[in-house]
Amino acid sequence: MTPTYYLLLSALLFSIGAVGVLVRRNAIVVFMCIELMLNAVNLSLVTFARINADIDGQVMAFFVMVVAAAEVVVGLAIIMAIFRTRRSASIDDTNLLKY
Amino acid sequence: MNPFLAQQLQPVDAPGIDWGAILPMVIVFGAACVGVLVEAFVPKHQRWSGQVVLTLGSIAAAGIALGAYVSGRPSHGVLTMAGTLSIDTPALFLWGTLLALSVAAVLMIADRSVEPGGSFVAQAGIAPGTVQDRAQVQSTGMQTEVFPLALFALGGMMAFTAANDLLTMFIALEVLSLPLYLMCGLARRRRLLSQEAAVKYFLLGAFASAFFLYGLAMLYGYAGSVRLADIATASAGTDRSDTLLFAGFGLLMVGLLFKGSVGPFHTWTPDVYQGAPTPVTAFMAACTKVAAFGGILRVLTVAFEATSWEWRGVMWAVAIISMAIGAVLGLTQTDLKRMIAYSSIAHAGFLLIGTMALTDEGLSGTLFYLLAYGFTTLATFGVISLVRDSSGEATHLSAWAGLAKRSPLLAGVFTFLLLALAGIPLTSGFIGKFVVFSAALSDGMAPLVVIALVFSAVAAFFYLRVVVLMYFSEPAPDGPTVSVPGAFTTASIALGVIVTLLLGILPAFALDWAGAGGFALGG
Numbered sequence: 001m002t003p004t005y006y007l008l009l010s011a012l013l014f015s016i017g018a019v020g021v022l023v024r025r026n027a028i029v030v031f032m033c034i035e036l037m038l039n040a041v042n043l044s045l046v047t048f049a050r051i052n053a054d055i056d057g058q059v060m061a062f063f064v065m066v067v068a069a070a071e072v073v074v075g076l077a078i079i080m081a082i083f084r085t086r087r088s089a090s091i092d093d094t095n096l097l098k099y
Numbered sequence: 100m101n102p103f104l105a106q107q108l109q110p111v112d113a114p115g116i117d118w119g120a121i122l123p124m125v126i127v128f129g130a131a132c133v134g135v136l137v138e139a140f141v142p143k144h145q146r147w148s149g150q151v152v153l154t155l156g157s158i159a160a161a162g163i164a165l166g167a168y169v170s171g172r173p174s175h176g177v178l179t180m181a182g183t184l185s186i187d188t189p190a191l192f193l194w195g196t197l198l199a200l201s202v203a204a205v206l207m208i209a210d211r212s213v214e215p216g217g218s219f220v221a222q223a224g225i226a227p228g229t230v231q232d233r234a235q236v237q238s239t240g241m242q243t244e245v246f247p248l249a250l251f252a253l254g255g256m257m258a259f260t261a262a263n264d265l266l267t268m269f270i271a272l273e274v275l276s277l278p279l280y281l282m283c284g285l286a287r288r289r290r291l292l293s294q295e296a297a298v299k300y301f302l303l304g305a306f307a308s309a310f311f312l313y314g315l316a317m318l319y320g321y322a323g324s325v326r327l328a329d330i331a332t333a334s335a336g337t338d339r340s341d342t343l344l345f346a347g348f349g350l351l352m353v354g355l356l357f358k359g360s361v362g363p364f365h366t367w368t369p370d371v372y373q374g375a376p377t378p379v380t381a382f383m384a385a386c387t388k389v390a391a392f393g394g395i396l397r398v399l400t401v402a403f404e405a406t407s408w409e410w411r412g413v414m415w416a417v418a419i420i421s422m423a424i425g426a427v428l429g430l431t432q433t434d435l436k437r438m439i440a441y442s443s444i445a446h447a448g449f450l451l452i453g454t455m456a457l458t459d460e461g462l463s464g465t466l467f468y469l470l471a472y473g474f475t476t477l478a479t480f481g482v483i484s485l486v487r488d489s490s491g492e493a494t495h496l497s498a499w500a501g502l503a504k505r506s507p508l509l510a511g512v513f514t515f516l517l518l519a520l521a522g523i524p525l526t527s528g529f530i531g532k533f534v535v536f537s538a539a540l541s542d543g544m545a546p547l548v549v550i551a552l553v554f555s556a557v558a559a560f561f562y563l564r565v566v567v568l569m570y571f572s573e574p575a576p577d578g579p580t581v582s583v584p585g586a587f588t589t590a591s592i593a594l595g596v597i598v599t600l601l602l603g604i605l606p607a608f609a610l611d612w613a614g615a616g617g618f619a620l621g622g
Contacts, residue, residue: 052320075301081224094298
């Protein structure tokens with residue numbers, strides 16, 4: 001099976017994630033969409049590793065997973081802090097800073 | 100045979116590490132880890148002093164290690180850690196800049212004289228608006244985790260400016276960003292604004308780093324390697340897919356330009372600069388800008404020099420948009436911190452002109468501009484933190500009316516810094532703009548330089564508006580007071596002002612150092 005399909009799938013997942021970040025209103029869902037984007041990149045990396053017959057891409061996918069995990073820790077802490085203040089995780093409510 | 104298995108059969112050699120070259124970075128990261136242990140094991144009342152000594156001591160030690168290495172360094176730079184870090188002249192210059200700037204920033208973070216207990220929250224877990232929150236505002240405690248976080252961010256910035264492959268760059272980007280997201284949300288007062296700034300910075304920052312990462316994957320597919328030199332080799336005349344190359348370049352640049360708060364990717368900048376505690380804003384405005392443009396310089400020069408004709412038009416547009424947004428929207432601001440944020444967007448446009456030049460003059464000019472701009476903007480935020488009323492900092496422009504009558508010294512210092520941001524002669528801002536624009540001019544970007552000069556003039560208007568407001572308006576009867584800063588904030592403002600003045604009068608020393616050598620290109 002040709003690896004190009006995996007690249008197309010990865011691009012599709014990345015686009016779904018990017019659109020999700022732009023249209024969804026819940027901070028947790030926005031954050032999940034960002035994770036979807038990172039994992040779409042992982043799919044690309046391992047596919048390119050297969051195409052290039054090179055192991056580097058697979059190792060990079062592990063790096064990305066670790067970074068994504070660290071990002072979850074920091075991100076959920078920040079979202080929790082603001083949820084406890086406002087009792088809502090909607091990013092439309094956080095509108096004190098503008099213009 | 101399966102290609103992956105074939106690779107595993109080869110013996111693995113441990114990469115050589117040039118400890119002398121990376122010692123400054125190792126010291127900073129080591130001290131950050133020790134700082135975390137201090138948080139865990141030292142009693143609460145001793146933590147502040149312990150952390151301040153540890154943080155400033157480690158930055159000083161890193162500076163000494165850097166100085167000792169610079170005097171005997173090889174002139175072409177070294178590649179170490181299996182070629183993932185390139186310790187060359189620009190990297191060493193940026194390390195020195197980052198260490199010097201972070202000394203001033205840490206002094207501001209540590210200051211407890213302007214606001215009793217410092218500008219950081221006593222307990223980050225307390226919800227804003229509650230009884231406990233009103234108690235913590237009055238208390239003198241402080242969340243001292245800020246110091247190790249600042250050191251981690253500094254270490255990430257140092258790794259970012261020396262990273263010689265995209266994966267190292269991505270890891271360094273996250274190591275510098277994640278602590279900053281947290282530091283933004285730790286203000287003692289106006290905690291809703293502070294937390295909102297943290298959420299916005301985090302979500303947008305993670306979004307941008309996903310773009311950076313997808314660009315990395317595209318370039319890996321294109322070149323079969325994420326090493327910057329390999330990408331350059333691959334793009335110099337092959338029949339590979341240009342789609343992958345330029346899609347990768349574009350996505351990568353979105354992530355990098357976001358960190359540098361350039362042009363259309365600036366939307367987080369005003370909100371985060373306004374909402375974050377002012378010492379953190381100063382740290383971000385100065386150090387993040389230096390790190391981001393150090394990274395952009397290296398990527399453009401080392402990996403994409405051969406394809407510069409293809410991307411230069413797009414970067415022209417980005418630079419123009421950035422200068423226009425910064426200068427025009429800066430005019431409409433009524434909050435001082437937001438105004439300086441828009442000024443930083445305009446400055447990012449000027450810096451981008453220097454990075455596009457891809458000549459030796461462009462490189463040294465941009466490095467000098469970063470040094471000059473960093474100290475000026477740091478001192479600017481230091482001064483802003485001093486003008487206060489009962490609810491904390493008074494950053495609304497109307498509160499600054501007639502300030503010269505109350506505190507001639509503060510108004511004088513602030514005027515000098517604003518003139519430096521505007522680029523008036525005898526300040527470092529003028530020399531910085533001059534070297535960057537002349538490098539761009541000699542590289543055939545005359546129309547862009549003319550546009551940049553027009554926007555400098557527009558931006559000068561909003562700096563001068565503040566000066567006029569301070570000197571020629573009557574002070575409001577219930578206006579803010581000017582705090583007398585303690586030794587720490589005084590030292591950091593004085594450092595910023597002295598460097599701004601010195602680089603304006605005697606720029607040759609720093610210019611020589613900035614122009615002492617180019618990037619190490621070897622793979």
